[in-house]
Amino acid sequence: MTVRIVDRRQDSRNKSSINRSRFIRRFKGQIRKAVADAITKRGIRDLENGEKIGIPGKDISEPQFHHGKGGVRESVHPGNDRFQQGDQMDRPPAGGQGQGSGQASPDGEGIDDFVFTLTRDEFLDIFFDELALPNLIKRQLARIDEYKRVRAGYTQSGVPTNINLVRTMRGAAGRRVAIGGPYAARLRGLLAELEQVLDEMPVDEAEVERLQREIACLRARAEAIPFIDPFDLRYSNRIRIPEPSTQAVMFCLMDVSGSMDEAKKQMAKRFFMLLYLFLNRNYEHIEVVFIRHHTAAEEVDEDGFFHSRETGGTIVSSALKLMQQIITERYASSTWNIYGAQASDGDNWNDDSPLCREILAESILPMVQYFAYIEITDGEAQNLWQEYEQLAVTHAGVFALQRIGAASDIYPVFRELFRKRLA
Amino acid sequence: MTKKRSRLIAEGSDWTLESIAQYDTEIGRLARQFGLDCYRHQLEVITAEQMMDAYAAIGMPVYYHHWSFGKHFLETENRYKRGQMGLAYEIVINSDPCIAYLMEENTLTMQALVIAHAAYGHNSFFKGNHMFKQWTSADAIVDYLVFARNYIAECEERHGLDAVEQLIDACHALSNLGVDRYKRSPPLSLEKEKSRQREREAYLQAQVNDLWRTLPRHDAPFAEAEERRFPEEPEENLLYFVEKNAPLLEPWQREIVRIMRKIGQYFYPQRQTQVMNEGWACFWHYTLLNTLYDEGRVNDGFMLEFLQSHTNVVYQPPYSSKWYSGINPYALGFAMWQDIRRICERPDDEDREWFPDIAGSNWRETFEFAMRNFKDESFIAQYLSPRLMREFRLFSVLDDDSQAKLKVDAIHNEQGYRALRRNLAEQYNLGSSDPNIQVWNVDLRGDRSLTLRHFAHQRRPLSSASLVVLEHLATLWGFTVRLEHQQANGEWALLAERKSDRRKQGGR
Numbered sequence: 001m002t003v004r005i006v007d008r009r010q011d012s013r014n015k016s017s018i019n020r021s022r023f024i025r026r027f028k029g030q031i032r033k034a035v036a037d038a039i040t041k042r043g044i045r046d047l048e049n050g051e052k053i054g055i056p057g058k059d060i061s062e063p064q065f066h067h068g069k070g071g072v073r074e075s076v077h078p079g080n081d082r083f084q085q086g087d088q089m090d091r092p093p094a095g096g097q098g099q100g101s102g103q104a105s106p107d108g109e110g111i112d113d114f115v116f117t118l119t120r121d122e123f124l125d126i127f128f129d130e131l132a133l134p135n136l137i138k139r140q141l142a143r144i145d146e147y148k149r150v151r152a153g154y155t156q157s158g159v160p161t162n163i164n165l166v167r168t169m170r171g172a173a174g175r176r177v178a179i180g181g182p183y184a185a186r187l188r189g190l191l192a193e194l195e196q197v198l199d200e201m202p203v204d205e206a207e208v209e210r211l212q213r214e215i216a217c218l219r220a221r222a223e224a225i226p227f228i229d230p231f232d233l234r235y236s237n238r239i240r241i242p243e244p245s246t247q248a249v250m251f252c253l254m255d256v257s258g259s260m261d262e263a264k265k266q267m268a269k270r271f272f273m274l275l276y277l278f279l280n281r282n283y284e285h286i287e288v289v290f291i292r293h294h295t296a297a298e299e300v301d302e303d304g305f306f307h308s309r310e311t312g313g314t315i316v317s318s319a320l321k322l323m324q325q326i327i328t329e330r331y332a333s334s335t336w337n338i339y340g341a342q343a344s345d346g347d348n349w350n351d352d353s354p355l356c357r358e359i360l361a362e363s364i365l366p367m368v369q370y371f372a373y374i375e376i377t378d379g380e381a382q383n384l385w386q387e388y389e390q391l392a393v394t395h396a397g398v399f400a401l402q403r404i405g406a407a408s409d410i411y412p413v414f415r416e417l418f419r420k421r422l423a
Numbered sequence: 424m425t426k427k428r429s430r431l432i433a434e435g436s437d438w439t440l441e442s443i444a445q446y447d448t449e450i451g452r453l454a455r456q457f458g459l460d461c462y463r464h465q466l467e468v469i470t471a472e473q474m475m476d477a478y479a480a481i482g483m484p485v486y487y488h489h490w491s492f493g494k495h496f497l498e499t500e501n502r503y504k505r506g507q508m509g510l511a512y513e514i515v516i517n518s519d520p521c522i523a524y525l526m527e528e529n530t531l532t533m534q535a536l537v538i539a540h541a542a543y544g545h546n547s548f549f550k551g552n553h554m555f556k557q558w559t560s561a562d563a564i565v566d567y568l569v570f571a572r573n574y575i576a577e578c579e580e581r582h583g584l585d586a587v588e589q590l591i592d593a594c595h596a597l598s599n600l601g602v603d604r605y606k607r608s609p610p611l612s613l614e615k616e617k618s619r620q621r622e623r624e625a626y627l628q629a630q631v632n633d634l635w636r637t638l639p640r641h642d643a644p645f646a647e648a649e650e651r652r653f654p655e656e657p658e659e660n661l662l663y664f665v666e667k668n669a670p671l672l673e674p675w676q677r678e679i680v681r682i683m684r685k686i687g688q689y690f691y692p693q694r695q696t697q698v699m700n701e702g703w704a705c706f707w708h709y710t711l712l713n714t715l716y717d718e719g720r721v722n723d724g725f726m727l728e729f730l731q732s733h734t735n736v737v738y739q740p741p742y743s744s745k746w747y748s749g750i751n752p753y754a755l756g757f758a759m760w761q762d763i764r765r766i767c768e769r770p771d772d773e774d775r776e777w778f779p780d781i782a783g784s785n786w787r788e789t790f791e792f793a794m795r796n797f798k799d800e801s802f803i804a805q806y807l808s809p810r811l812m813r814e815f816r817l818f819s820v821l822d823d824d825s826q827a828k829l830k831v832d833a834i835h836n837e838q839g840y841r842a843l844r845r846n847l848a849e850q851y852n853l854g855s856s857d858p859n860i861q862v863w864n865v866d867l868r869g870d871r872s873l874t875l876r877h878f879a880h881q882r883r884p885l886s887s888a889s890l891v892v893l894e895h896l897a898t899l900w901g902f903t904v905r906l907e908h909q910q911a912n913g914e915w916a917l918l919a920e921r922k923s924d925r926r927k928q929g930g931r
Contacts, residue, residue: 003447003542004520005440005466008473009527015476016496023493026588062491062592063888063895064599065858071883073822076847078750079741080818080834088828116497 024122030055031118035126040266043302044252044273045280045288051123054113130407131274149238158235167234175232176225183222190215248283248337248369250275251323254305255344257294257314264376265306268343271374271410275341278414283337289326293319299326314347316384320359327367340364340371348384357387365395372413373401430719436530436728440468443525446535447542449720453711454543458787461546462561463520466538470527474514475499477524481690482514484522485568487575487682489591515541517549517693519561532728535721539711544704551795552699554692564689570616571682578675590676593895594662594683599857601662601684602691624674627667635670635871657861657876661896662687664862670871671901680899695798695853702756703794705737706764709757739815750847755815759802762811763789773809804848809840819846824882855880858889863907872903877918879909890919897923 024031034053042051118126154167194211197204252272254260260268279286290305291297294312297319323340331338348356365371373388375381381403391399402413432449433442443466454461469477479496480486516522523541525534549555579587594601658664662684666677693700712729715721739754740746766774767786775782781789797805812835819833819842833839833846849855863876873896877885889906897904901923908918 002444003451003464003466005443005447005468007440007468009468009470011469011473015473016479016493018488019479019490019493019496021493022488022490022584022588023497025584026490060494061888063596063891065597065860065889065892066886067856067858067883068886069884070824071879072824072881073883074819074832074846074849075822076750076817076819076843076850077742077747078739078815078817079743079747080816081741081743083818083831083834085831085834085836085839087831089831091822091829114494114498116501 024118027055027060028126030059032126032130035118035123036130036266038123039127039269039273044269044276045286049123050117050119052115052117054115057114060114127273131270131411149240152237152239154234155237156234158237162235162238164234164236168228168232171234172228172232175229176227179225180222183218187215187218187222190218247285247287247335248279248339249287249289249331250279251289251291251326251338251340252305253291253293253319253323253340253342253344255294255314255316255347256292256305256308256310257312257345257347258310259345259347260376264343264345267376267404267407267410268374269306270407271343271372271404271413272341274410274414275339275372279339287331289323291319291322291326293322297322313349314344315352316344316348317352317355317359320356320364324359324363327364338368340368342371342373344373344375344384346375346377346379346382346385348382350383353383353387356384357391360388360391360399361394365391365398368398371399373399374410374413375401375403377403378405431722432715432720433531434722436532438529438531438534442531443534443538446531447538449715450535450539450543450711453714454547454707457707457710458791459543459547459707460550461521461543462518462550464542464546465520465522466525466542467522468525468527471503474524474526475503477514482516482524483568484516484565485572487568487572487591489595490588491595513537513541515545516565517545517555517559517561518564521546521549521561530728532725533732535712535725536708536729536732539708540704543711544707545700547707548696548700548703548794551791552692552696552798553796554696554798558692559689567616567685571686574620574682575679578679582675587679589898590679591683593899594680596892596895597661597665597899598683598687600860601660601687603660603663603688604854620678624678627677628674631668631670631672652864653867654862654865657863659859659861660684661860661862661875665896665899668865669900672899692798695800695851698752698756698759698799698851699794699797699802700756701753702758702760705733705753705757706760709733709761741816750850758811758814759806760790762808763793763806766808777808778806799851800848800853803851804844807844807847809835812840812843817843817847819843858883858885860906870903871901872905873900874905874907876915877906877908884908885918890921893919893921897921 031053034055035051038051038053154164190211194208194215197207197211250272254265254268276286276288288302290300290302292300292305292308292310293314293316294310295315295318299322300308319342327338360371375385385401385403388399388401392401400413402409404410432445447466475496477483478499479492486492513526514524521542523537523546525537529537549559549561555561575587575591654664654668662680665672666680666684669677669680672680712721712726716726737751737754737757739751763781764786766778766782767784767789770778770782793802793806815835817835818831819839821830821832823830833842835843859878859880860875861878862873864874866872866874875896885906885908893904893906903920903922905920906918907915910916
């Protein structure tokens, strides 16, 4: 009787994926909060990874009727090294002595955060959810880069359809020559000898027969060399390389004057992230330039961009000028696709706003693919908004603006952009 | 290839399906020589990922879906990936045929160990032990799980994920008090379940409707019911009571409660025979593989690898170790079975005094008897020997919250043996480790509220999570649920109350 052995390794792997998604669905609230926290900590370029997140353990405990602390308990432990019957001792500090069964914290108290890792897809899903992206866009943004298959020489293994006949036959011919060469040489020698023997009179019959036998034998050997051998097979090799695409630069402009508080900056961060994500889908190489400004503008790194706070007035044109300058110095627009994203709470020096419109209309917008502006405010529209509104009319398709109260308002800014590129 | 030259079954650490089959044949031959009675079995090779999947579904090949399994999966995955834990070498399913999983990553030696441990050790225990015989139907369980999963999936489709999830949450919360302890459940099979399910739905609903009917019955004398409680006898199986009597549950909800109850019941014996069962399996893998070695069928390398895993599994850290988390059931169980064999084969005077009826007896017969007729609690009470208590250096600690200090009331000496053994056995008594909560009364004529009573054991209070559980019970019951407990003066007082009235929320 032999046992039945079933190889299940090829069966579906993710039996638990339903349970996993149920779990995420059930605790969406907590997970979303954890994701929001994670986004604050992440760089805006860092959207390609999963995220380790923690949610409070007590939220997800599965309660049952259990005994709590107190009452009379008797517990047996191994490894006595000092106790005698009747010894007394202090209670060990709370949680020390497991009550025999080793069950972790039966009353659900004192459980640490439940930490687990969201996959990239799950992470993006929750990120998009908050931004209220349409499904089509979600799918396309979350898609992994496309690759192109290109020829890359030949290999010795592969699938039959990829056999390269020319290479294979060339190899086979070479091999036949190499292996058959010595036989051919000897054969030629024997043939010459045979001719010589036949020419001589009288013909030595025995010698002729010997030679003829040897020749037949050599011919048989030469013929036994396989015409084609598995060794000769060559397959066309194809490898995947990423679709070649051009490069882009993304300018992030943000007002860091006193009125931009932490919440507004986080909103702006999502706005920049979304643009980055979009660019990342479309360009192989992306550079990001961070420009922050109050009355004067400066180029900073990402950390300085999101985590510093200045006070004082606001002159938006300073940032636009700096952007223009950096473009001309470093990103000649023929080789770079330029995108601009500006976030502000709408404050600006009154006289400065017309200047901003002028700079944008005359020098920046002609050079960029897209420029998006968001105003994070609940208040009345101010003069910068009014100036920019004119641009939206004259430069439709290149310039977009939006007033934002919640993260879900961000997407419409990019609607044009996504429609053009992705749909 | 090497068979002619050596008697080794197979060599090297890489396994093939053939070498696994050869080991299985050899181990099976020895198991029959020892007289082990097993179900047929089936070995399934799976990957580590699949092992984690299996973990999440409590090892069952099919299981219904629920977020809590996702949580367990994430937990396992996380710890496994960080290297904090290895996966169990084996999972074995109490079914007929018995299914044992072999993990792809294991070496050939480990596969042999798992075969001996699971496919012969656990398997024979499942088939022989009275708890499993009485409470589980090995031939029907997989069918029943298929039925359960499909039925629940269908309900999710018809009534929405949230409704089903809430219901299952509530059942899980009550699951440890949702088992019958004394009655025998009838065998389940897919065919019967299906055909009877509709019938049962209708019947149950009729019963419930009758119970809650508002029109007064003509033949019922008016005052008669006043003093009578319902149920007349307290009911300790909360899920059973809910299934049969909850006024507002719909038929599909009753069926799901029933499914949860049945599955809980299936696992109940496993909770009660951990020490025996694991010890039994360890004893047999140890004995079978050593016999193979004695016969010259495996080499020294095999034995070294096997012994290393084996000793890891049966290691018992002392109470003062930072690895200590209670008594290791593998260690205690293995030591006890080894010890019983020793008592049978080489008894000393102490054994003859403590175990007059088994000292010097045929060890296989003694084993069979012990394996069939006990559960952890009674097994320890019956067979834990003084020698073993000394070897484990057991001591018993009394924690009385009315005393300022803990007291060591028994250690491994002449005065302590019996108390120690009694205390350890009590530790494995589910009856006292699970709180004793019973359905006491339903206010049939009034607000339909349900009253539970907690019968405290050794003055142990309920944990704070009980309030949440009560909430779950209230959603099942649909009306107010109360929990009472006994005070020091013997009177019953209200401990907690959860108000719920589904009718008002316009649910139906």
